[in-house]
Amino acid sequence: MASLQGDNNGGLFAPESSTSSENFKVVVRIRPPLPRELRGSGLRAYQVSTAVEPGERNVILSENLSGYNAAIIAYGQTGTGKTHTMEGAMEGPERGIIPRTVEDIFTYIVNDPEPTSKYLVRSSYLQIYNEAVLNQQGGLVADAGAIYNTYRFTFDCVYDQHCPQERIYRQSAQQVVLSILQPHREPQLLARVAEGNVIAALTDRRERSHIPYRDSKLTRLLEDSLGGNCRTTMIATIAPSLEAFQESLSTLKFANRAKNIQNEAHVNEDADQRTLLRKYERELRRLRDELARRSRNVVDKRALLVAEEQAKRAEADKLAALTALQERSREFLREKEEKRALELKIQAMQSQLLSGGSALHEVPAFKAILQREHNRLREQYEAKLRAIEAERQDAEGSASAEVGRYKQLLLKQRDIMIALTARLNERDEQIMSLQEELDAYDRYQRQLEDQLDGKTTELISLRKAAVEHASASPAHMSSFDPALQTALGDWGGSSGGQPAPPQQRSRPGAAADYSWAPSGSRGGAASEGGLAGPSSSLPALRFQPGLSVVYSADGTAVDLQGLDSGDVTPVASHSSRHQSSGGGAPYRLYDIETSMASQAEMAELRAAALTSAKERSALQQILDSKVRVMLAECIAEVSSSASASGDPSAAAPLVGRLSALEQLVMRVSEAIGTSLAAAASPCLLCLGLASGPEAPP
Ligand SMILES: Nc1ncnc2c1ncn2[C@@H]1O[C@H](COP(=O)(O)OP(=O)(O)OP(=O)(O)O)[C@@H](O)[C@H]1O
Numbered sequence: 001m002a003s004l005q006g007d008n009n010g011g012l013f014a015p016e017s018s019t020s021s022e023n024f025k026v027v028v029r030i031r032p033p034l035p036r037e038l039r040g041s042g043l044r045a046y047q048v049s050t051a052v053e054p055g056e057r058n059v060i061l062s063e064n065l066s067g068y069n070a071a072i073i074a075y076g077q078t079g080t081g082k083t084h085t086m087e088g089a090m091e092g093p094e095r096g097i098i099p100r101t102v103e104d105i106f107t108y109i110v111n112d113p114e115p116t117s118k119y120l121v122r123s124s125y126l127q128i129y130n131e132a133v134l135n136q137q138g139g140l141v142a143d144a145g146a147i148y149n150t151y152r153f154t155f156d157c158v159y160d161q162h163c164p165q166e167r168i169y170r171q172s173a174q175q176v177v178l179s180i181l182q183p184h185r186e187p188q189l190l191a192r193v194a195e196g197n198v199i200a201a202l203t204d205r206r207e208r209s210h211i212p213y214r215d216s217k218l219t220r221l222l223e224d225s226l227g228g229n230c231r232t233t234m235i236a237t238i239a240p241s242l243e244a245f246q247e248s249l250s251t252l253k254f255a256n257r258a259k260n261i262q263n264e265a266h267v268n269e270d271a272d273q274r275t276l277l278r279k280y281e282r283e284l285r286r287l288r289d290e291l292a293r294r295s296r297n298v299v300d301k302r303a304l305l306v307a308e309e310q311a312k313r314a315e316a317d318k319l320a321a322l323t324a325l326q327e328r329s330r331e332f333l334r335e336k337e338e339k340r341a342l343e344l345k346i347q348a349m350q351s352q353l354l355s356g357g358s359a360l361h362e363v364p365a366f367k368a369i370l371q372r373e374h375n376r377l378r379e380q381y382e383a384k385l386r387a388i389e390a391e392r393q394d395a396e397g398s399a400s401a402e403v404g405r406y407k408q409l410l411l412k413q414r415d416i417m418i419a420l421t422a423r424l425n426e427r428d429e430q431i432m433s434l435q436e437e438l439d440a441y442d443r444y445q446r447q448l449e450d451q452l453d454g455k456t457t458e459l460i461s462l463r464k465a466a467v468e469h470a471s472a473s474p475a476h477m478s479s480f481d482p483a484l485q486t487a488l489g490d491w492g493g494s495s496g497g498q499p500a501p502p503q504q505r506s507r508p509g510a511a512a513d514y515s516w517a518p519s520g521s522r523g524g525a526a527s528e529g530g531l532a533g534p535s536s537s538l539p540a541l542r543f544q545p546g547l548s549v550v551y552s553a554d555g556t557a558v559d560l561q562g563l564d565s566g567d568v569t570p571v572a573s574h575s576s577r578h579q580s581s582g583g584g585a586p587y588r589l590y591d592i593e594t595s596m597a598s599q600a601e602m603a604e605l606r607a608a609a610l611t612s613a614k615e616r617s618a619l620q621q622i623l624d625s626k627v628r629v630m631l632a633e634c635i636a637e638v639s640s641s642a643s644a645s646g647d648p649s650a651a652a653p654l655v656g657r658l659s660a661l662e663q664l665v666m667r668v669s670e671a672i673g674t675s676l677a678a679a680a681s682p683c684l685l686c687l688g689l690a691s692g693p694e695a696p697p
Contacts, residue, residue: 024232026236026256026258026259027233028237029235031079068230068265073225073232073234074086075237075251077248080239085237086098105121106121225263230265234255234258238251416641417654423634427634434627441616441619459602631665634658635659
């Protein structure tokens with residue numbers, strides 16, 4: 001077998017050329033002459049034969065199962081040795097390509113050094129006869145006499161290769177197609193079926209467009225082998241006899257065209273997901289780097305563009321500023337010229353005015369106008385001054401009237417204040433006099449109380465002496481003075497408790513001048529109903545003979561405990577006259593002539609003290625009521641005067657003063673009442689009247 005590279009050397013055989021495709025090879029195998037052919041004269045002198053090296057088969061078997069699809073197609077006229085080439089003998093050196101391929105595949109699997117690799121080997125055997133596909137699995141069908149038949153033996157080897165060290169999981173599928181093409185005896189049909197449009201299209205030097213693989217089942221099955229993902233070797237078999245010259249020529253032409261087929265073979269590798277992921281990550285990283293590089297270039301370009309734009313803008317601004325400056329300079333020069341022209345014009349006009357011979361203010365018409373204007377302005381100002389003066393006078397008149405009215409009000413208010421002050425002073429004097437009178441009452445009451453205390457002490461001593469005397473000489477008690485016995489009462493020690501008859505009365509003329517005459521006439525009212533004394537104007541007590549009670553000035557009865565003595569005649573010779581040290585009213589107290597003072601005297605003193613307390617209380621009440629009335633009148637009068645004057649605040653000091661005076665009177669009254677109660681309580685307790693109905697308030 002030799003590669004068909006051309007028909008140089010004037011024959012059908014030519015050396016290999018590097019221009020032929022590595023993925024589609026075409027070889028020609030010439031069958032050795034058969035014995036019958038040798039008997040004839042069909043052989044030519046140029047007949048040669050070449051053996052196929054084992055290494056070439058390995059190449060055909062896709063580089064030791066590295067994952068490429070591989071195909072061996074035997075093409076030739078009948079009896080040219082296709083079956084002999086593909087199948088041959090099952091054993092021995094005449095073994096064909098199929099058994100050798102099977103041996104190579106399993107030898108490779110057995111010799112694989114990677115223990116983790118896994119292989120799956122599948123095989124199929126088909127026959128296509130008149131466009132009918134027949135499954136011939138399980139045995140080879142050899143029908144040498146049939147025409148138009150085509151066999152196809154497909155041998156698939158799928159294996160998994162796993163490399164833990166490289167963490168690679170690769171799955172490859174290798175397809176070995178061993179086909180036998182039987183061209184038709186008629187060249188037209190052969191061209192249509194075998195070559196067909198497929199070969200014509202595949203070998204067309206123009207742009208490859210549509211490949212009509214579907215025109216026949218054979219071309220459909222050989223789709224990958226002819227122009228696809230496959231490393232294909234086509235074996236064109238010819239016979240060496242002269243009788244087969246036309247067929248051999250036709251086969252060689254077909255082989256010559258088929259060698260131009262371009263196959264694109266690649267490894268059938270299905271990487272696992274991790275490998276794909278790593279592959280995609282590497283691709284993604286590469287794309288990112290590319291994008292970053294391009295973006296950086298874009299940023300740099302943008303910055304450059306911005307800088308250029310800024311430079312252009314700055315240049316334009318600079319030109320605009322220069323233009324504006326030049327324009328301003330021109331305007332300045334123009335204004336300067338205009339100013340100079342105006343100054344010249346003013347100078348010319350002034351020179352024209354002065355050229356008349358006299359100044360403007362000396363022109364008569366101008367003087368007249370000036371005078372009129374002056375007069376008009378003066379009249380306006382004078383009229384305005386007059387109006388202002390009239391307004392000022394009106395304001396002064398109204399102000400003076402208001403001032404006069406306020407003066408009158410102030411004078412009236414002052415008079416009211418003076419009058420109120422005078423009345424207040426008068427009230428103060430009256431209050432002071434009442435206070436002094438009240439003090440005189442107090443002093444008199446205290447003296448009465450002192451007197452009463454002395455009498456009580458004396459009476460106690462007398463009763464004690466009487467009791468001692470009775471106990472010493474009880475026999476004489478019967479002859480004891482009845483009056484004294486009566487005075488002693490239970491203290492006299494009388495047996496049986498019978499009262500002693502009154503045998504001795506108070507000595508005639510033994511009376512006391514108990515009258516008192518305070519200043520003023522207020523005490524006169526208290527003497528009504530009382531007994532008349534030497535001083536008829538003073539209240540008096542008189543003890544009637546046979547009466548057991550004595551009445552005070554206000555009609556209060558005082559029990560004298562059975563005293564039956566008659567008149568209590570006041571005496572003057574032995575009376576002790578006490579003069580009030582305070583300069584108050586003179587008064588006279590009982591003058592006890594003898595040490596045998598009766599209880600009538602005690603009762604009299606008690607009644608006098610009680611009367612004095614009652615009168616003092618009455619006077620106190622009268623004083624309080626009158627002072628209160630006076631103060632109320634003063635406050636009302638001051639308030640009415642202040643409201644009448646229109647200035648209520650003017651009377652506030654006076655009202656405050658009156659209120660303070662009222663508080664003072666109240667405190668004085670309270671103090672008097674308290675001192676009175678404090679002074680009267682011990683005395684009244686001694687008299688047994690503290691809880692009586694006539695106790696002073
Ligand atoms: N290279 C060869 N060496 C020896 N004998 C061969 C060789 N090639 C073919 N022959 C013999 O030639 C005869 C025909 O061969 P073969 O059957 O293989 O032809 P074929 O092309 O398959 O014919 P068909 O197409 O009719 O099946 C066979 O007897 C075979 O033994």
